[in-house]
Amino acid sequence: MKNLLLVAATEFEIAPILKWLETLKAPEANLKFSFPELEVTVLTTGVGLPLAMFQLTRALTLARFDLVINAGIAGALDKQLELGAVVQVVSETFADLGVEEADGSFTDLFKLNLINPVAPPFQDGKMVNTFGSAYDFLPKVHGITVNKVHGYAPSIDNLKRHTNAKVESMEGAAVFYTCLMYQMPFLEIRSISNYVEPRNRDAWEIALAIENLNDVLKNMLAGLLENRYE
Numbered sequence: 001m002k003n004l005l006l007v008a009a010t011e012f013e014i015a016p017i018l019k020w021l022e023t024l025k026a027p028e029a030n031l032k033f034s035f036p037e038l039e040v041t042v043l044t045t046g047v048g049l050p051l052a053m054f055q056l057t058r059a060l061t062l063a064r065f066d067l068v069i070n071a072g073i074a075g076a077l078d079k080q081l082e083l084g085a086v087v088q089v090v091s092e093t094f095a096d097l098g099v100e101e102a103d104g105s106f107t108d109l110f111k112l113n114l115i116n117p118v119a120p121p122f123q124d125g126k127m128v129n130t131f132g133s134a135y136d137f138l139p140k141v142h143g144i145t146v147n148k149v150h151g152y153a154p155s156i157d158n159l160k161r162h163t164n165a166k167v168e169s170m171e172g173a174a175v176f177y178t179c180l181m182y183q184m185p186f187l188e189i190r191s192i193s194n195y196v197e198p199r200n201r202d203a204w205e206i207a208l209a210i211e212n213l214n215d216v217l218k219n220m221l222a223g224l225l226e227n228r229y230e
């Protein structure tokens with residue numbers, strides 16, 4: 001039997017898949033859905049790096065899982081990505097962990113020699129999902145994780161000059177760090193709800209992003225359940 005941990009920041013991001021699971025099976029404690037061939041545990045961590053890191057670490061110390069799937073919406077740094085597009089994030093960085101210099105530029109903790117850029121789980125300051133390369137069903141992109149969503153043109157321009165990342169979230173790097181440290185296979189799947197641009201909340205397509213994200217999750221879970229519940 002496979003044990004899967006589905007991790008999202010908020011319940012609204014995974015509400016459709018949760019509803020689908022609930023139509024198939026009544027959950028046990030801790031939102032665990034048990035099928036003969038698969039156990040799916042759903043964990044909502046709250047928004048942001050500290051909450052995600054604590055909740056995921058606790059979950060991984062309390063039970064054994066074969067795979068963690070981090071699912072959620074995200075901002076796109078690249079306008080070539082369509083709103084509603086679903087991607088697999090294959091690398092992550094803690095993008096605002098550092099210092100702001102007197103000229104407004106940003107220096108990360110690796111350049112300041114405060115974190116060793118090649119000490120596990122980092123590779124040249126990045127975290128790479130080596131487990132995720134086995135999965136090839138979505139476009140693969142690089143991601144960054146931030147504490148503060150970018151919404152001010154000069155800081156967005158500055159960010160785009162210094163990263164080749166295509167998506168921005170608030171939890172991805174916490175999942176990468178924790179899973180890589182525990183050598184736990186994992187995937188980060190994100191659907192684009194908005195562009196990282198001067199703040200314009202009205203332009204966010206959250207409903208579309210959630211619908212597409214949950215369609216992908218449903219296909220994955222249905223496959224793992226040998227398509228007996230479609």
Ligand SMILES: O=C(O)c1cccc(C(=O)CC[C@H]2O[C@@H](n3cnc4c(=O)[nH]cnc43)[C@H](O)[C@@H]2O)c1
Nearest residue numbers: 009047048073074075149168169170171193196201
């Ligand atoms: O209503 C808002 O203004 C607002 C601002 C930030 C996040 C949200 C959420 O709905 C939180 C859910 C989730 O969304 C991820 N997310 C979505 N877009 C972005 C982004 O442009 N930059 C970073 N994170 C983003 C994030 O992982 C949150 O957990 C609402």
